[in-house]
Amino acid sequence: MLRLEPDEMASRVAQDIPDGAYVNLGIGMPTSVANYVSDDREVIYHSENGILGVGPAPKPGEEDPDLINAGKQFVTLLPGGCYFDNAESFAMMRGGHLDIAVLGAFQVSAGGDIANWATNDDRFPPAVGGAMDLAVGARQLFVLMRHTTRDNQPKILERCSYPLTGTGVVKRIYTDLAVIDVTPEGLRVRELYADNTLSEVQALTGAPLLAPES
Amino acid sequence: MLRLEPDEMASRVAQDIPDGAYVNLGIGMPTSVANYVSDDREVIYHSENGILGVGPAPKPGEEDPDLINAGKQFVTLLPGGCYFDNAESFAMMRGGHLDIAVLGAFQVSAGGDIANWATNDDRFPPAVGGAMDLAVGARQLFVLMRHTTRDNQPKILERCSYPLTGTGVVKRIYTDLAVIDVTPEGLRVRELYADNTLSEVQALTGAPLLAPES
Amino acid sequence: MINKQWDSLKSAVADIRDGDVVMIGGFGSSGIPLQLIEALRQHGARELTIISNNAGVREEGIAALLRDRLVRKMVCSFPRSAGSVWFERLYEEGAIELELVPQGTLGERIRAAGAGLGGFYTPTGYGTQLAEGKETRVIDGKGYVLEFAMPADVALIRADKADLWGNLTYNTAGRNFNPLMAMAARTTIVEVASVVGVGELDPEHIVTPGIFVNRVVLQEDRQHAAA
Amino acid sequence: MINKQWDSLKSAVADIRDGDVVMIGGFGSSGIPLQLIEALRQHGARELTIISNNAGVREEGIAALLRDRLVRKMVCSFPRSAGSVWFERLYEEGAIELELVPQGTLGERIRAAGAGLGGFYTPTGYGTQLAEGKETRVIDGKGYVLEFAMPADVALIRADKADLWGNLTYNTAGRNFNPLMAMAARTTIVEVASVVGVGELDPEHIVTPGIFVNRVVLQEDRQHAAA
Numbered sequence: 001m002l003r004l005e006p007d008e009m010a011s012r013v014a015q016d017i018p019d020g021a022y023v024n025l026g027i028g029m030p031t032s033v034a035n036y037v038s039d040d041r042e043v044i045y046h047s048e049n050g051i052l053g054v055g056p057a058p059k060p061g062e063e064d065p066d067l068i069n070a071g072k073q074f075v076t077l078l079p080g081g082c083y084f085d086n087a088e089s090f091a092m093m094r095g096g097h098l099d100i101a102v103l104g105a106f107q108v109s110a111g112g113d114i115a116n117w118a119t120n121d122d123r124f125p126p127a128v129g130g131a132m133d134l135a136v137g138a139r140q141l142f143v144l145m146r147h148t149t150r151d152n153q154p155k156i157l158e159r160c161s162y163p164l165t166g167t168g169v170v171k172r173i174y175t176d177l178a179v180i181d182v183t184p185e186g187l188r189v190r191e192l193y194a195d196n197t198l199s200e201v202q203a204l205t206g207a208p209l210l211a212p213e214s
Numbered sequence: 215m216l217r218l219e220p221d222e223m224a225s226r227v228a229q230d231i232p233d234g235a236y237v238n239l240g241i242g243m244p245t246s247v248a249n250y251v252s253d254d255r256e257v258i259y260h261s262e263n264g265i266l267g268v269g270p271a272p273k274p275g276e277e278d279p280d281l282i283n284a285g286k287q288f289v290t291l292l293p294g295g296c297y298f299d300n301a302e303s304f305a306m307m308r309g310g311h312l313d314i315a316v317l318g319a320f321q322v323s324a325g326g327d328i329a330n331w332a333t334n335d336d337r338f339p340p341a342v343g344g345a346m347d348l349a350v351g352a353r354q355l356f357v358l359m360r361h362t363t364r365d366n367q368p369k370i371l372e373r374c375s376y377p378l379t380g381t382g383v384v385k386r387i388y389t390d391l392a393v394i395d396v397t398p399e400g401l402r403v404r405e406l407y408a409d410n411t412l413s414e415v416q417a418l419t420g421a422p423l424l425a426p427e428s
Numbered sequence: 429m430i431n432k433q434w435d436s437l438k439s440a441v442a443d444i445r446d447g448d449v450v451m452i453g454g455f456g457s458s459g460i461p462l463q464l465i466e467a468l469r470q471h472g473a474r475e476l477t478i479i480s481n482n483a484g485v486r487e488e489g490i491a492a493l494l495r496d497r498l499v500r501k502m503v504c505s506f507p508r509s510a511g512s513v514w515f516e517r518l519y520e521e522g523a524i525e526l527e528l529v530p531q532g533t534l535g536e537r538i539r540a541a542g543a544g545l546g547g548f549y550t551p552t553g554y555g556t557q558l559a560e561g562k563e564t565r566v567i568d569g570k571g572y573v574l575e576f577a578m579p580a581d582v583a584l585i586r587a588d589k590a591d592l593w594g595n596l597t598y599n600t601a602g603r604n605f606n607p608l609m610a611m612a613a614r615t616t617i618v619e620v621a622s623v624v625g626v627g628e629l630d631p632e633h634i635v636t637p638g639i640f641v642n643r644v645v646l647q648e649d650r651q652h653a654a655a
Numbered sequence: 656m657i658n659k660q661w662d663s664l665k666s667a668v669a670d671i672r673d674g675d676v677v678m679i680g681g682f683g684s685s686g687i688p689l690q691l692i693e694a695l696r697q698h699g700a701r702e703l704t705i706i707s708n709n710a711g712v713r714e715e716g717i718a719a720l721l722r723d724r725l726v727r728k729m730v731c732s733f734p735r736s737a738g739s740v741w742f743e744r745l746y747e748e749g750a751i752e753l754e755l756v757p758q759g760t761l762g763e764r765i766r767a768a769g770a771g772l773g774g775f776y777t778p779t780g781y782g783t784q785l786a787e788g789k790e791t792r793v794i795d796g797k798g799y800v801l802e803f804a805m806p807a808d809v810a811l812i813r814a815d816k817a818d819l820w821g822n823l824t825y826n827t828a829g830r831n832f833n834p835l836m837a838m839a840a841r842t843t844i845v846e847v848a849s850v851v852g853v854g855e856l857d858p859e860h861i862v863t864p865g866i867f868v869n870r871v872v873l874q875e876d877r878q879h880a881a882a
Contacts, residue, residue, distance in 0.1 A: 019430075020430045022639050042429055042430050044430075044593070044638075044639070046639070047828070048758065049682040049683070049685065049828050049831050050682075050828050050830050050831050051828050052637050052638070052639055053631075064826070064827050065684060065685070066685040066686055066825075066826045066827045066828050066829035067685070067827040067828050068682075068683055068684065068685050068828065072683040072684065072736070077631055077827070079626050079627025080430075080591060080592075080593045080595065080626035080627055080638070081631050082595055082629075082631045082632075082634040082637050082638075083631055083632060083634075083825070083827055083828055083830060084637060084830065085762075085830040085831060085832070085833070085834045085835055085862075086682075086708075086758070086759075086761075086762035086830075086831050086832050086835055087543070087762045087763060087766045087835055088637075089762075090543070090758065090759030090762055090763065091539075091542055091543035091544065091611060092637075092639055093544075093759060094543060094544030094545070094759055094777065094778065094779060095541075095542050095543045095544035095611060096544060097611070097639050097640065098639075118784070123747070124735060124743070125734050125735050125742065125743060125746040125753060126735070126753075126755050127732070127733045127734055127735040127736075127755070128732055128733065128755055128756075128757050128758070128785065129732050129733040129757075129758050130732070130757070130758040130759060131757075132757040132759075132760075132779045132780050132783065132785065133757055133758060133759035133760075133779045136544070136778040136779050136781070137544055137778075137779075163783065163784045164782060164783045164784070165783065166781075166782070166783070167781070167782035167783070233657075234657045236866050256656055256657050258657075258820070258865075258866070260866075261601070262531065263455040263456070263458065263601050263604050264455075264601050264603050264604050265601050266864050266865070266866055267858075278599070278600050279457060279458070280458040280459055280598075280599045280600045280601050280602035281458070281600040281601050282455075282456055282457065282458050282601065286456040286457065286509070291600070291858055293853050293854025294657075294818060294819075294820045294822065294853035294854055294865070295858050296822055296856075296858045296859075296861035296864050296865075297598070297600055297601055297603060297858055297859060297861075298603065298864060299535075299603040299604060299605070299606070299607045299608055299635075300455075300481075300531070300532075300534075300535035300603075300604050300605050300608055301535045301536060301539045301608055301770070302864075303535075304531065304532030304535055304536065304770070305766075305769055305770035305771065305838060306864075306866055306867075307532060307771075308532055308550065308551065308552060308770060308771030308772070309768075309769050309770045309771035309838060310771060311838075311866050311867065312866075332557070337520070338508060338516070339507055339508050339515065339516060339519040339526060340508070340526075340528050341505070341506040341507055341508040341509075341528070342505055342506065342528055342529075342530050342531070342558065343505050343506040343530075343531050344505070344530070344531040344532060345530075346530040346532075346533075346552045346553050346556065346558065347530055347531060347532035347533070347552045350551040350552050350554070350771070351551075351552075351771055377556065377557045378555060378556045378557070379556065380554075380555070380556070381554070381555035381556070536770075536772070540775070543763075544777075544778060545763070545775050545776060545777055545799075546775075546776035546777070546778070546792070546794040546795075546797065546799040547775065547776045547794060547799075548767070548772050548773075548774065548775040548776070549772060549773035549774045549775070550771075550772055550773070551771060551773070565773070567773040567774060567803065567804075568773075570773065572772075572773040572774075576794065577794075597859065598859075600858075600859075630860075631827075632824065632825075632827075632860065633857075633859065633860050
């Protein structure tokens with residue numbers, strides 16, 4: 001069975017980012033999606049800390065100490081970009097102005113619930129950041145995650161066991177095995193990579209999968 | 215009995231505007247208060263349409279069509295002034311950031327209610343503008359009005375008969391006869407003009423007046 | 429390449445439909461999209477709900493929409509100004525519905541829609557006629573009125589400069605409701621005095637980020653001036 | 656003449672009291688008033704409630720307040736970052752209270768306090784653990800959580816330039832929570848990289864109007880640079 005590498009997963013998401021889209025990429029693997037959006041597409045990246053038009057990392061020595069992204073990495077601003085405060089930034093997120101948000105997740109449910117901010121391990125203090133605002137607000141919420149945990153347990157489930165970030169909000173799931181749409185009828189496979197079969201992927205999934213529409 | 219002229223009334227209010235104050239002057243007679251604030255005081259005037267640091271009228275021919283005050287008159291901006299949108303402007307008003315607002319009124323009650331936006335005449339469509347936001351938000355709300363109606367009926371009453379703008383918000387009333395504080399104990403005369411006596415002023419007032427504190 | 433500029437006022441408003449809720453920026457004569465309003469009048473959509481601070485004076489702006497009887501309902505804070513004869517006439521005839529909203533509440537309801545909030549508690553209007561029939565609540569000893577978000581189908585706004593991404597700056601006090609309405613409508617259409625290239629506006633000085641703007645149209649006299 | 660400039664960080668924070676609620680601007684390392692925080696640490700007020708997006712890393716900023724055990728409670732969205740060792744240690748010890756607030760709700764609660772609103776309905780967190788025990792409401796078919804305004808005694812913020820009236824501009828993404836916190840505290844204290852004369856900031860480019868600012872202090876290294 002083919003399992004995509006992280007860069008291949010990011011590249012697959014990048015194919016579905018349309019020209020002219022306003023996009024928020026979550027911390028971690030989603031951030032790398034930008035590296036694979038082809039140059040003929042003008043995509044405007046949003047960062048929750050108050051940037052539209054996020055550009056690539058600056059050259060060493062040219063960092064602006066205030067110009068970071070949500071992951072606290074130094075970035076640059078593209079021509080046409082701008083700055084704003086937290087209230088305006090989250091108005092963009094919560095108010096449905098972003099076309100697409102791409103988030104990582106611990107778990108996604110068949111109904112489109114997402115859990116990505118806390119495990120049930122209470123040794124560590126919790127932290128939520130902007131995840132819940134993104135989850136409720138983006139017009140389309142894409143999840144980018146491995147299909148299973150390290151010990152091969154499914155991360156796509158009937159119901160999430162971890163604390164929820166948002167309910168009924170996920171539109172599409174990109175994993176290392178497949179692309180899956182969350183639909184009113186249930187989880188519908190949109191694409192299987194290489195020769196992966198529905199039954200192979202189903203075996204690693206904790207909720208029923210519908211076959212791709214022909 | 216001495217009745218101040220409108221310019222004298224405005225001048226009397228101006229004496230109580232301290233140096234460095236942020237002040238909103240309502241439409242009509244209150245607007246003229248600015249003409250009497252002495253030059254040794256730096257007062258920053260707010261206009262609800264989105265200006266701090268409102269300056270005097272422009273010279274003829276130098277009007278900026280977008281630069282008007284709440285009364286729709288052309289104004290200028292003082293050095294140090296700035297512009298902002300309606301939400302930020304009313305955040306200043308409602309959020310308690312203005313030191314003083316001076317409003318005209320049809321009626322004021324003994325408990326500090328103010329009625330200044332509508333009469334009970336329903337031939338005309340109602341209009342409220344920013345009056346209710348100013349009434350609830352300014353740290354100190356001063357009312358500047360004639361003591362009585364044209365036919366000598368009191369405008370200071372036990373209860374307002376006109377629709378209210380705000381309840382329990384007026385701090386001080388400047389009329390053509392006296393200056394009156396709204397206190398928890400009731401209306402207390404702060405100042406009687408010239409030889410006006412308490413009983414003369416009381417006769418034209420629809421609520422009990424307390425004598426000035428000695 | 430992203431280019432939000434439309435070539436005419438007429439085409440920019442052509443899909444506004446009968447019954448639409450239309451926000452119109454401006455305060456008195458300041459920051460009003462007069463050319464977009466005139467294009468909407470010529471377009472002729474009817475039964476409109478107009479959300480705007482004022483209701484126009486003489487035959488100008490919103491007053492012309494009223495005169496042509498294109499408006500079913502006005503939502504505003506100050507419909508009655510010197511010269512607002514068309515609003516007064518229709519109101520007297522019972523030919524128009526009015527929802528009177530305190531000015532700060534009007535702006536905040538628009539902002540709430542743009543910011544994805546359902547509603548908010550404001551002290552404005554508490555204990556007055558304008559709170560009658562509304563839910564109230566005492567929070568920390570102070571009375572508040574519950575007000576709900578107010579979205580729109582279309583916002584017609586005016587700015588000073590735009591770039592091709594729809595980033596906007598304004599002239600002096602011309603902001604008023606314009607930046608808020610830009611956030612709150614499904615389709616935001618802006619008329620501007622000039623259009624500049626992407627990157628020509630200082631990113632620190634942009635007031636309305638282009639994400640809130642769908643269509644940019646140059647004012648017609650400016651088009652002539654540039655031609 | 657209005658002059659909000661104070662001559663030292665020390666004097667600007669000297670009246671912060673034990674038990675005060677203190678907002679601190681910044682997001683990660685961006686737009687943090689590090690010098691004001693250090694002045695507060697030296698001042699030594701205890702039992703503070705700190706409202707800030709993060710909880711500091713290593714021994715810097717808020718982490719140093721935690722290390723000195725000056726903080727009773729943190730209100731923030733993301734207290735756990737790489738290197739937030741002091742927060743983690745106190746949390747594990749049970750020596751600090753945490754109120755975890757989604758980031759957009761944190762900003763909006765601060766703004767509500769500054770704007771005189773009592774509270775608002777947000778969709779963020781609806782159906783999650785962070786809404787447990789909170790009032791919810793369905794508006795037009797969508798679920799919302801009721802959140803209340805969050806004011807403070809003091810806000811410590813950072814800006815780029817200030818004039819003597821307290822008007823502020825910021826550097827790039829250094830705005831984040833700073834303009835909101837400026838509105839929400841009884842006393843707002845700002846550290847800046849430069850102070851200019853009244854009228855030297857373009858009125859179109861001022862981000863925080865001086866009405867929201869009480870005290871301006873020049874950063875100490877900037878004071879030396881100017882001397």
